[in-house]
Structure formats: structure tokens, C-alpha cells
Amino acid sequence: MSSEEAMRVARACADQMYAEDDASKSLGITVEINAPGVATANMTIRADMVNGHNICHGGLIFTLADSAFAFACNCYDEITVAAGADINFARPAKLGDQLTAVASEIHRGKRAGVYDVVVKDQEGRLIAVFRGRSAGLGKPMIST
Amino acid sequence: MSSEEAMRVARACADQMYAEDDASKSLGITVEINAPGVATANMTIRADMVNGHNICHGGLIFTLADSAFAFACNCYDEITVAAGADINFARPAKLGDQLTAVASEIHRGKRAGVYDVVVKDQEGRLIAVFRGRSAGLGKPMIST
Amino acid sequence: MSSEEAMRVARACADQMYAEDDASKSLGITVEINAPGVATANMTIRADMVNGHNICHGGLIFTLADSAFAFACNCYDEITVAAGADINFARPAKLGDQLTAVASEIHRGKRAGVYDVVVKDQEGRLIAVFRGRSAGLGKPMIST
Amino acid sequence: MSSEEAMRVARACADQMYAEDDASKSLGITVEINAPGVATANMTIRADMVNGHNICHGGLIFTLADSAFAFACNCYDEITVAAGADINFARPAKLGDQLTAVASEIHRGKRAGVYDVVVKDQEGRLIAVFRGRSAGLGKPMIST
Numbered sequence: 001m002s003s004e005e006a007m008r009v010a011r012a013c014a015d016q017m018y019a020e021d022d023a024s025k026s027l028g029i030t031v032e033i034n035a036p037g038v039a040t041a042n043m044t045i046r047a048d049m050v051n052g053h054n055i056c057h058g059g060l061i062f063t064l065a066d067s068a069f070a071f072a073c074n075c076y077d078e079i080t081v082a083a084g085a086d087i088n089f090a091r092p093a094k095l096g097d098q099l100t101a102v103a104s105e106i107h108r109g110k111r112a113g114v115y116d117v118v119v120k121d122q123e124g125r126l127i128a129v130f131r132g133r134s135a136g137l138g139k140p141m142i143s144t
Numbered sequence: 145m146s147s148e149e150a151m152r153v154a155r156a157c158a159d160q161m162y163a164e165d166d167a168s169k170s171l172g173i174t175v176e177i178n179a180p181g182v183a184t185a186n187m188t189i190r191a192d193m194v195n196g197h198n199i200c201h202g203g204l205i206f207t208l209a210d211s212a213f214a215f216a217c218n219c220y221d222e223i224t225v226a227a228g229a230d231i232n233f234a235r236p237a238k239l240g241d242q243l244t245a246v247a248s249e250i251h252r253g254k255r256a257g258v259y260d261v262v263v264k265d266q267e268g269r270l271i272a273v274f275r276g277r278s279a280g281l282g283k284p285m286i287s288t
Numbered sequence: 289m290s291s292e293e294a295m296r297v298a299r300a301c302a303d304q305m306y307a308e309d310d311a312s313k314s315l316g317i318t319v320e321i322n323a324p325g326v327a328t329a330n331m332t333i334r335a336d337m338v339n340g341h342n343i344c345h346g347g348l349i350f351t352l353a354d355s356a357f358a359f360a361c362n363c364y365d366e367i368t369v370a371a372g373a374d375i376n377f378a379r380p381a382k383l384g385d386q387l388t389a390v391a392s393e394i395h396r397g398k399r400a401g402v403y404d405v406v407v408k409d410q411e412g413r414l415i416a417v418f419r420g421r422s423a424g425l426g427k428p429m430i431s432t
Numbered sequence: 433m434s435s436e437e438a439m440r441v442a443r444a445c446a447d448q449m450y451a452e453d454d455a456s457k458s459l460g461i462t463v464e465i466n467a468p469g470v471a472t473a474n475m476t477i478r479a480d481m482v483n484g485h486n487i488c489h490g491g492l493i494f495t496l497a498d499s500a501f502a503f504a505c506n507c508y509d510e511i512t513v514a515a516g517a518d519i520n521f522a523r524p525a526k527l528g529d530q531l532t533a534v535a536s537e538i539h540r541g542k543r544a545g546v547y548d549v550v551v552k553d554q555e556g557r558l559i560a561v562f563r564g565r566s567a568g569l570g571k572p573m574i575s576t
Contacts, residue, residue: 081236112371133371311488374516
């Protein structure tokens with residue numbers, strides 16, 4: 001497959017996933033495919049995402065990273081799910097912060113894969129690092 | 145401190161946290177303290193929490209577990225934050241499922257702690273296991 | 289399969305694995321099957337396992353836990369490998385300490401499984417908690 | 433502190449640690465500081481490190497990565513311990529393989545840090561990825 005064709009497949013998978021992803025949409029998360037296996041997700045922290053002291057709930061930072069991960073690992077027209085993930089929080093994110101999560105493929109075996117996601121704020125400060133573990137189900141995602 | 149007094153402190157911390165936790169509230173998460181270091185959180189999966197095929201976004205399952213963890217590790221009148229967490233997904237959760245996350249203390253050192261959270265659905269089926277890592281900040285939470 | 293038969297299979301798998309496990313043997317690790325999916329491993333901390341101040345290298349505590357995990361997840365006559373693991377250290381272990389690692393099955397899906405291992409010293413103090421992720425290869429382990 | 437001075441401190445910490453690290457030495461692990469926060473560790477897989485089929489025990493791959501991590505996070509003349517770590521195995525390593533683990537600093541806060549370690553074999557193939565969590569104890573390591 002040419003790299004152009006690979007990119008076309010990756011974008012078709014992303015479009016189909018995003019169309020159905022009401023969870024990401026309701027959180028205002030947008031996603032872009034940068035290359036097969038690489039995706040960027042953005043989210044602005046709203047008043048309904050914070051705890052006391054206007055600090056974002058860690059679960060929603062995880063959710064942003066998890067969305068970037070899901071789009072990065074579903075670039076190959078094979079339905080792929082999250083088996084699990086690990087996250088480390090570096091710094092709190094606050095109300096109004098614009099977060100960017102970039103997911104990159106570290107390893108992709110026959111079934112299992114590993115993806116790293118780095119979450120930063122609008123100043124480029126590190127908010128969290130996330131490592132996702134994917135499991136391919138061996139079924140195509142897009143009808144051709 | 146008597147165990148009654150410990151429970152009173154734990155509940156006072158939880159009340160104060162929950163009052164400010166707009167993120168958990170906006171997801172319909174409720175939380176209960178079972179004992180110092182043990183908390184239960186509940187969430188029903190809504191239409192704005194699912195992906196295609198009505199499967200709950202993994203990030204929101206993490207968020208439920210993370211809320212249970214936050215309340216379990218903040219039972220001692222010391223402000224305690226999540227340093228990180230690891231989650232493994234066992235089975236997808238679906239639209240309408242009523243999830244219950246029970247967080248229990250595994251270890252609590254001078255600063256760092258480890259809490260396990262088990263997430264099940266209304267049939268008692270395992271949805272996910274979560275292991276949270278806490279960091280105490282050495283500051284009191286409730287004014288006395 | 290009767291529970292007696294399941295236990296016979298589990299022990300046959302363990303015997304075959306242990307016979308070939310020069311790594312565990314060279315560290316003095318012994319292993320026992322308690323039930324299908326549950327295994328106990330023991331190790332005494334030797335002079336060649338410590339860093340300065342006679343504290344055991346964390347990698348060798350992980351190795352003990354990983355051995356217990358390997359035997360617990362290989363109880364079903366299906367070759368099963370470690371896909372990964374997470375460990376949290378609670379307390380240092382010292383020269384001469386007798387460590388016990390108990391591995392228990394938390395979840396076993398079609399391919400993937402999750403096993404918890406608790407490592408304690410001879411006084412019953414918590415040294416580390418380990419959570420292993422297994423991947424079944426779909427091939428039998430013992431020739432029958 | 434000049435970068436030359438920072439490098440001198442990093443090497444002095446490493447020399448002191450390695451002198452006392454009988455565990456790493458007994459496994460034939462050698463370590464080099466590349467820069468403050470970056471360390472490389474090497475290990476050749478011996479007959480006493482393998483399971484059946486001449487595959488290296490995962491615990492010893494973890495141990496190699498953990499050694500690289502320990503030297504990377506102890507570059508600042510502050511005694512720093514491993515709080516925990518997560519590892520994903522990509523490919524088995526075999527008898528005779530020469531493994532290289534490179535540890536790099538991802539985040540270093542007041543107390544807690546995150547370090548990534550990539551383990552490869554002599555052909556440059558990925559064997560494992562490791563993410564270590566460090567905890568600084570606030571005490572100097574080298575006497576000056």
C-alpha cells in the first residue's frame with residue numbers, strides 16, 4: 001500500500017469512528033489524523049469538567065488521551081479496542097486550558113499494540129503522559 | 145482516633161469534595177464512603193457517554209473509577225491527589241448499564257498510596273480493574 | 289472438567305514449566321500451585337540480589353512476582369505469555385528477607401487475562417503489588 | 433550549575449551507586465550516563481536467565497530496564513528510589529542476545545519523576561518498553 005493510500009484508509013477509519021463517537025463530541029473533543037498511527041486530539045476545559053479550585057478531573061484528561069489513542073490505533077481498517085492504559089499526571093490543568101493530546105505508535109504486533117500519548121496545555125507545559133495498550137479484533141472497520 | 149471519629153472525618157472530607165466536584169456531578173456520578181479508605185461510586189451510562197454500537201467510552205469508565213479512588217484516598221483530612229493510575233478493561237459497558245466502582249486501600253505510606261478499584265455492571269460482571277497511585281500533599285482538607 | 293482434574297492439569301503445566309525455568313531456579317525461586325489460577329512463589333534475598341545498604345534490587349522483586357504470575361496464568365494447558373505488568377513498591381526488602389509472592393486470577397477472557405500478585409516478607413509486611421497482563425497463544429502446553 | 437558540572441555530578445552519583453550495586457553486577461549489567469537524566473544499560477542473556485525454549489525471563493528484562501532507570505533518575509545528587517513501573521513486552525529475547533536499555537527523563541517534579549526506558553536487542557528490534565516512576569527522598573547522595 002502506498003503511503004497516500006494508507007493515509008486515505010486512516011482518515012476513512014477516523015471519519016467513521018468520529019461520526020459515531022458521541023462521548024468525544026459531548027466533551028468538545030476534536031481529533032485529527034497526522035499519519036497512520038499518529039493522531040492529535042484537542043479539548044478545552046469547561047466548567048462542567050472541573051473539581052474544586054477549578055482543576056480538571058483527571059478522568060477527563062484520561063478521556064482526551066484515550067480518544068487520541070483510539071484514533072491512532074484504528075488507522076489500519078481493523079477494529080481495535082483499548083485493552084488498558086496507564087497514566088501519570090505531571091501538573092494540574094485548569095478551567096479554560098486548551099489541552100492537546102498527541103498519540104504515537106510505539107509498537108504494533110499481530111494483535112497487540114502500544115501507543116504513547118503526551119498531553120500538554122496551550123503553553124506547551126506537560127500535563128500528563130499516557131501509555132495505551134490496544135487489541136486488534138481481526139475484523140475490518142470500513143465497508144469497501 | 146476512634147473508628148467513629150475516623151468515619152466522621154472521612155465523611156466530612158467527602159462532603160466537602162463532592163460539593164465542589166462539578167465534573168463528577170455532570171456525569172451523574174454519586175459517591176458514598178463505606179469506611180475510611182473505602183468508597184463506592186455509581187454511574188449510569190447515558191447516550192452522551194457512548195461511541196458507535198452504544199459502547200461506553202473507556203475514558204468515562206476510568207473517570208468513574210478515578211472518582212471512587214479520589215474519595216477513598218481523601219478520607220484522612222489530608223489533601224491527596226492522583227499521581228497516576230493503570231486500568232485494564234475486561235468487558236465493554238453499554239448504554240443504560242448501571243456501573244458500580246468500589247475503591248479500596250491497598251497501601252498507604254507516608255506520602256504515597258495505592259488503591260484498587262473494581263468496576264462492575266448491574267449484573268455483577270467485571271467491566272474494569274483500576275489501580276490508582278495517590279500522593280498526599282501534607283495539607284489539611286477540612287477547616288476545623 | 290472436575291476440579292480434581294483441573295488441579296492435575298495445573299500441576300502438570302507447572303511441573304513442565306519449572307523443569308525448564310533455569311532463570312527462576314538460579315534465583316532460588318520455588319513455586320507452588322494452590323489452585324488453578326493461583327500460585328505462590330518464594331525467594332530469599334541473597335547477597336548477589338542487593339544494592340548498596342543491603343536493599344534488594346526492585347527488578348528481582350518484580351522477577352519473583354513475575355514467576356508467580358507465569359505459573360498462575362499457565363494452569364490451563366494453553367501456552368500463555370506475559371504481555372506486560374505494572375508494579376508498585378511499598379517498602380524495601382533487605383538481605384536475608386524471605387519473600388512470598390501470591391498470584392491470583394482477576395480476569396481471564398478469551399485471550400487476555402489479568403493477575404494480581406502480592407509480595408510480602410517473612411513478617412507479613414507488604415513489599416510490592418504487581419498486576420500482570422497475560423496473552424494466551426492458543427497452543428497446548430503439555431503433550432498428552 | 434554549568435552542564436559540565438551537572439555531568440560531573442551525574443557521573444559521581446553513578447559511580448557511587450554502581451560500586452554498591454551487586455545485583456546489577458551479578459547479572460553482568462553495565463551502565464553508562466549519557467547526560468543528566470539519561471542512562472544506558474547493557475546485558476547479555478546468559479543460560480541462567482532463560483526459561484524453556486531459551487527465552488529470557490521477563491523479570492530480568494525488567495531488571496535491566498530498572499537499572500537504567502535507577503541511574504537516570506539518580507543524576508542530581510538526591511537519593512531517588514523507584515516507586516513503581518509499568519512494562520510492555522514486544523518480542524521475546526533469546527539466549528545470547530545483547531540487550532541495550534536506554535532510559536530518558538520525561539518529567540521531573542519536586543518529588544516525583546517519570547522515566548521511559550526502551551529495551552532493544554543487538555539488531556535494534558524492540559524488546560520492551562518500560563515507564564518508571566521515581567520518588568526523591570530529599571537527601572544528598574554523594575558526600576562533598
